[in-house]
Amino acid sequence: MSFNNVVQVEKPDDYIDMAFKRANKKAMEARFEKFKGTRMDKSKKIEIAKIQEINKVLVKQMDLIIKSFPSFDDLQEFYKEMIKTFTDYMKLKKALGAINWVKKKILEFDRMYVAKIKGTTDIRSVNKHRVDYYGRVSSLMKRIKKELKILEDVRKTLKGFPHIKTKMFTVGIVGFPNVGKTTLMSKLSGSKPDIQNYAFTTKGVNVAYMKAGNDKVQLLDTPGTLNRFNKMNGIEKQAYLAVKYCAGLLVYVFDPTETYPVSEQEELLKIFEKFDIPVLFYVSKEDMETSKEMAAKLKKKYKALSIAELKKEIVKRKS
Numbered sequence: 001m002s003f004n005n006v007v008q009v010e011k012p013d014d015y016i017d018m019a020f021k022r023a024n025k026k027a028m029e030a031r032f033e034k035f036k037g038t039r040m041d042k043s044k045k046i047e048i049a050k051i052q053e054i055n056k057v058l059v060k061q062m063d064l065i066i067k068s069f070p071s072f073d074d075l076q077e078f079y080k081e082m083i084k085t086f087t088d089y090m091k092l093k094k095a096l097g098a099i100n101w102v103k104k105k106i107l108e109f110d111r112m113y114v115a116k117i118k119g120t121t122d123i124r125s126v127n128k129h130r131v132d133y134y135g136r137v138s139s140l141m142k143r144i145k146k147e148l149k150i151l152e153d154v155r156k157t158l159k160g161f162p163h164i165k166t167k168m169f170t171v172g173i174v175g176f177p178n179v180g181k182t183t184l185m186s187k188l189s190g191s192k193p194d195i196q197n198y199a200f201t202t203k204g205v206n207v208a209y210m211k212a213g214n215d216k217v218q219l220l221d222t223p224g225t226l227n228r229f230n231k232m233n234g235i236e237k238q239a240y241l242a243v244k245y246c247a248g249l250l251v252y253v254f255d256p257t258e259t260y261p262v263s264e265q266e267e268l269l270k271i272f273e274k275f276d277i278p279v280l281f282y283v284s285k286e287d288m289e290t291s292k293e294m295a296a297k298l299k300k301k302y303k304a305l306s307i308a309e310l311k312k313e314i315v316k317r318k319s
């Protein structure tokens with residue numbers, strides 16, 4: 001799922017300006033059109049054309065917003081949870097509801113003021129209705145200033161989400177920071193990995209793909225330790241959710257150089273084992289002289305696999 005198609009949400013004044021500019025253009029056209037009726041009828045016709053143009057522009061813009069934001073109730077649980085990592089879900093739903101309400105009000109004002117102008121017999125009343133209409137539409141738009149801002153902020157964050165394919169077989173690479181997860185991901189995905197930088201590499205979720213016959217496997221490389229949801233920042237929460245909802249297999253990376261003590265690495269492993277997703281093991285930095293002994297110990301204890309063995313095993317688990 002991609003959120004790239006969500007339209008940019010403007011400020012109330014931008015929408016008002018856009019609508020009034022178009023309305024003035026329409027009025028100019030109407031002024032130069034041949035017209036057989038009285039001057040009064042012509043004035044009425046021009047004012048009605050303006051109101052209808054304002055109505056058309058604003059309704060169209062509000063519709064664009066309503067239709068381009070995903071219908072949150074229909075979203076997969078994963079995306080709902082992702083959205084909740086950075087915004088109040090109810091606030092968001094209410095903001096969209098407010099846009100819908102404004103759209104209906106605009107349509108209502110259109111009918112009401114067009115009818116009023118049609119029923120008028122003196123020019124002063126035409127002007128009064130026009131001024132009233134402009135005032136009401138403008139203040140209506142200004143009333144949703146906060147809601148428009150909420151939606152624009154959400155759009156920007158949605159756009160920054162990693163593009164995770166929820167239906168593809170996915171492997172989550174997990175472990176402490178600096179243990180070699182990103183390095184492992186590049187090795188698994190090939191020499192020129194399609195690594196997406198989400199935020200900055202070390203702090204975001206990286207998504208890459210590994211060939212599996214004619215098919216592909218999705219690899220997620222995660223930031224942080226992902227061990228206490230409440231203490232995670234938004235990006236870590238998103239990584240945690242991606243692993244929890246999308247991964248069908250985990251690769252736990254042990255670092256034998258003990259950037260973090262092995263005992264702590266084993267504690268963290270217990271947390272991932274609770275995910276109820278099968279776990280494979282990889283021991284990094286074997287090449288480093290100082291850690292050879294620990295590497296051998298860990299490899300034996302966890303039946304850790306080499307890169308080639310991991311690739312094979314991932315392909316096997318996929319099918």
Ligand SMILES: Nc1nc2c(ncn2[C@@H]2O[C@H](COP(=O)(O)OP(=O)(O)O)[C@@H](O)[C@H]2O)c(=O)[nH]1
Pocket residue numbers: 176177178179180181182183184284285286287288
């Ligand atoms: N010598 C050696 N260094 C490694 C190995 N894997 C990772 N590193 C180094 O360890 C550091 C952290 O690696 P990185 O993949 O960014 O770890 P991450 O934070 O878990 O993603 C980097 O400087 C890597 O170059 C390895 O197998 N051997």
Ligand SMILES: [Mg+2]
Pocket residue numbers: 178181182183201202221222
């Ligand atoms: Mg990394």
